[in-house]
Amino acid sequence: MRLSPMFESIPELSNRIYSESNIVQKQFVTFPGGQLFLRGSGSPSKMRGKSIRYLFLDEVDAYPATTEGDPLQLFTARTTTYGDRAKIYLSSTPTDEETSKIWSSYMSADQHELFVKFPCCQTYQRLHFDQLLSADKSESREVVYQCSACGEEHPETVKHELFQSIEYRPWIEDEEQRRSILESIRGDKIDDDDPAEPSYEETFNPSWVDVATPTNGQHLGYRIPGMYAPYGWLSWKTLKNEHSEAVKTNDSTKLQAFVNTRLALPWADDDNLADINSNELGVFVEQYHQGQVPDNVGLLTAGVDVQKDRLEALIVGWDSTGGGYHIQHRIFSGDTSNRNDGCYKKCLEFLQKPVNNVTISATCWDSNYNTDVVMAVLRPYSNQKIWPVQGSKYAKTSIWPLSGRSKKSKYGGGYYSIGSTQAKLNILNRLSLTPGQPGCLHFPSDIPQLDEYFKQLTAERLKIEYRNGSKKKTLEQTRKRNEIIDLWGYALAARTALENQGLNLEQEVEKRKQNQSLKKPVRVLGRKRPKPTYEW
Numbered sequence: 001m002r003l004s005p006m007f008e009s010i011p012e013l014s015n016r017i018y019s020e021s022n023i024v025q026k027q028f029v030t031f032p033g034g035q036l037f038l039r040g041s042g043s044p045s046k047m048r049g050k051s052i053r054y055l056f057l058d059e060v061d062a063y064p065a066t067t068e069g070d071p072l073q074l075f076t077a078r079t080t081t082y083g084d085r086a087k088i089y090l091s092s093t094p095t096d097e098e099t100s101k102i103w104s105s106y107m108s109a110d111q112h113e114l115f116v117k118f119p120c121c122q123t124y125q126r127l128h129f130d131q132l133l134s135a136d137k138s139e140s141r142e143v144v145y146q147c148s149a150c151g152e153e154h155p156e157t158v159k160h161e162l163f164q165s166i167e168y169r170p171w172i173e174d175e176e177q178r179r180s181i182l183e184s185i186r187g188d189k190i191d192d193d194d195p196a197e198p199s200y201e202e203t204f205n206p207s208w209v210d211v212a213t214p215t216n217g218q219h220l221g222y223r224i225p226g227m228y229a230p231y232g233w234l235s236w237k238t239l240k241n242e243h244s245e246a247v248k249t250n251d252s253t254k255l256q257a258f259v260n261t262r263l264a265l266p267w268a269d270d271d272n273l274a275d276i277n278s279n280e281l282g283v284f285v286e287q288y289h290q291g292q293v294p295d296n297v298g299l300l301t302a303g304v305d306v307q308k309d310r311l312e313a314l315i316v317g318w319d320s321t322g323g324g325y326h327i328q329h330r331i332f333s334g335d336t337s338n339r340n341d342g343c344y345k346k347c348l349e350f351l352q353k354p355v356n357n358v359t360i361s362a363t364c365w366d367s368n369y370n371t372d373v374v375m376a377v378l379r380p381y382s383n384q385k386i387w388p389v390q391g392s393k394y395a396k397t398s399i400w401p402l403s404g405r406s407k408k409s410k411y412g413g414g415y416y417s418i419g420s421t422q423a424k425l426n427i428l429n430r431l432s433l434t435p436g437q438p439g440c441l442h443f444p445s446d447i448p449q450l451d452e453y454f455k456q457l458t459a460e461r462l463k464i465e466y467r468n469g470s471k472k473k474t475l476e477q478t479r480k481r482n483e484i485i486d487l488w489g490y491a492l493a494a495r496t497a498l499e500n501q502g503l504n505l506e507q508e509v510e511k512r513k514q515n516q517s518l519k520k521p522v523r524v525l526g527r528k529r530p531k532p533t534y535e536w
Helices: 003-009 071-085 101-107 156-162 175-186 208-210 236-249 250-260 273-277 278-284 340-353 371-384 420-428 450-457 483-500 505-519
Strands: 027-029 034-037 054-058 087-091 112-118 123-125 144-146 153-155 166-170 297-306 312-319 323-333 362-366 388-392 414-418 441-445 460-467 468-478
Touching: 054 071, 054 312, 054 340, 071 087, 087 101, 112 156, 153 156, 236 250, 278 441, 278 450, 297 323, 297 340, 297 483, 297 505, 312 340, 312 483, 312 505, 323 340, 323 483, 362 371, 362 483, 371 388, 388 420, 388 483, 420 460, 420 468, 420 483, 450 483
Parallel strands: 054 087, 297 362, 323 441, 362 388, 388 414
Antiparallel strands: 027 034, 112 123, 112 166, 144 153, 297 312, 312 323, 460 468
């Protein structure tokens, strides 16, 4: 509990806290004039019978749905007694555009944005990430901010000067709303060709600010992206590097993390997801064969799916950009409810055998079906990074648990709860890329029943569901067979686990290239030894 040390170290606070306060066990603090209650988001029932006037809710996008309903609504209901006198404060990093609670609240507010007065042209502007220029594009060879009005470049060292005149002002992002407000300011209709982007004088005219007032007079919303961090904290150079790294690999999970945590914006999945047609995936087929590891692949991971009568295993190779290569797919028929069935032994032997002298670094093995048998079979192989996993129905913010810890199973041992839906969305997003783009998928030309393979790869579609009053993003099956998309998701989860442990794909590719060069036979040139002659 971080409050206890603060109270103890500040006499002005500790002298005002009554002795009956119990922060650690009972999570409440009593002081002259009121009480402070501390509650977890998963236990709104503990606030029953309490009337709250001042409510502070932190990281609301991470609140789990409960059997009683949405915790945000349940906590807010505790302020009903105080009516308009109640104050409710929400804060959070936004997550997904469709399900984000904080973004929904912000969009229904007056949308305050931070405006900075630029000394070069005396205009107030919001900082945009697109205005950060990298070293190769700026004259000063460093990351600078280019003024939107006059084009002057400002190095990060002058941040303190820029932030001398800074203030929050309401701003409407919606173009139709912006257009109607502009028309009222100009007193004339705007042509369709006009992007409805106001001039600087119109934007910062008091009439503009007066129009963009809260709709209900009570609901205020504020947003602050990472570009506004004080000098010495999060630098503009770090922002550019993180963005470049995410874009280079076309990894939707990395891009989402950047958009959410650095730009303070929600993530929107690619609109092309619904348009993916299995009949059009032949453009990703290349001239290599199953069991062959292309030279630019530096890492192999695998996924195993458990069905009633078979195990299916897929080995995937990964290049330096995060692009995935189908290496080998095998089916092992047998009774998966019997731990002594030969299908388990054959599958484990398959996973432990190197492919083109490249070993499989990690495997995620589905343990949702026949859990007790799978846990018993895999228990001796935990040190070989063959991990039992169970996927979640609803999308998470991370594919692999950030804690890196496994959950205990009642069958003994532990399993990892992974964001399988997030992993599969990542794979489906890659199918909307152009062949050859960094991060795209690659398939060999000799996959048996390739049409069926692609149908299973695209057998799920994005869907928004309501669970206990909260919006949740999930995938629904459009056909019965979907093992291939599951296998790709497991293989990606295994790669993510290794990356969380410090693995770098570029370094792995470079290592393999060095190993290949060392294994090539070297011919030593020199004079041939003369053949011996014999005299009799």
